Amino acid sequence: MEITSKRHPYKFYLTLILCNIVLTIFASFLLIKSLELNNGKYGLGTLFIFGIAISITIGFIKNASNFVLNTKGLFFKNIFYPWEDLTTVKLTGKGDMVFTTGECATLIFKDNKKIEIFDDFYSNISDIKCYIQKNVVDKNEQTEISTEKQSFIDINQEFFIPYKGNPVFSFRGIMTWGVILFFILIPFFSKKPNNSTGLTFISLISLIWFLLNSRAMYFFEISENFFIIRNHYYFWVKDIYNISDIREVVYDRQHKQPNNLRIISKDFNTKTYFAGSLTDKTWLEMKQELESKNISVRNHCIPEN
Known part of the structure; x- marks a missing residue:
């Protein structure tokens, strides 16, 4: 082969x-x-x-x-x-x-x-x-790569520890809502009469800005058996990983973007989540929790001193 x-x-x-x-x-x-x-x-x-x-x-x-x-x-x-x-x-x-x-x-x-x-x-x-x-x-x-079926674990019976930041008052949150508020206030301070075209343009720009930044608003939950990824604004997002299926977790930052977490599964599939609301302290606390579950964590962006 x-x-x-x-x-x-x-x-x-x-x-x-x-x-x-x-x-x-x-x-x-x-x-x-x-x-x-x-x-x-x-x-x-x-x-x-x-x-x-x-x-x-x-x-x-x-x-x-x-x-x-x-x-x-x-x-x-x-x-x-x-x-x-x-x-x-x-x-x-x-x-x-x-x-x-x-x-x-x-x-x-x-x-x-x-x-x-x-x-x-x-x-x-x-x-x-x-x-x-x-x-x-x-x-x-x-x-390590196994296709054996694991015994069923009821996720609803698990106790989860959240690792999240403030989606409004974190740096990313302030940048998101500060710009949107600026655009919203423009019509009130403008001496020119408001028109539908201008309001539509402002609304569209605000929406695009919100969508661009909300993709960097993921947060995490860890239990004894599961690692869950959620988003502060995309309430429907709920990616669930079994702890035993995770090979490695990577903390990274690319091209001045927010800190992100990359999950590498035991079959080497990867997925990246940007988490701009978390503080360095929260990142390090989550790192400690993951390592306690024998998950290797590579930290490329959070100072540990």
Whole structure:
């Protein structure tokens, strides 16, 4: 049996296409200005932007090479690496690739040849990691990845400890409602008569701003057997994880976004939740509780001193 990697249609192809479209539009604008004003600086700016676009494209392709793995080894960039030459394997962890979460599998072979397989670039990353876990790490021995049915546990009988912040008076909450309040008050302080077009525009902007920020308002609940994710505003959201199915939890922050929590299940499926209302103290208290249940927590963003 062998597995062939599949590039992710959205996280690889769509991200790369959108990035190039934006850069091309910007470069075209500079090129038009250069021709209109006969200014060489705009021309240099155009070349610089196109250079960035080319560099990003090369970086994406270089870090998302297609590969094949089987029970004998890994065929990567036209080179075959046998599993017996593998010296180090880490199926979770952080790499250095920008425009992604950085989450990746790291394989180190003899002569210190390091291969990083980034999660975001492959749609079948879970199958890839499970294959390596079973056939390389465990070598067909009993593995953590189990499909056995567990005894039924009534979630309604569980006692949950909440880990949440204030959705209004936290930094993210103040930023959300402060901007919305500003937009709402504009018509009252405007000397011009209000009209339906202006009110509709303000309402639409406020709604978009609310939706953008409310996706960063998740909070968490932990019991003896379950880990639940909820949202302060999306009252219908209730993602339930069995504690025994969680391999690892990651605290992270990407590109100046709010702190987020990433759950990695034992079958290497991942999901990320932004939680902008939690304080550092609450994050660390939750980390302690998760570790007490033998769940590994990687903390990349909360100071522990």
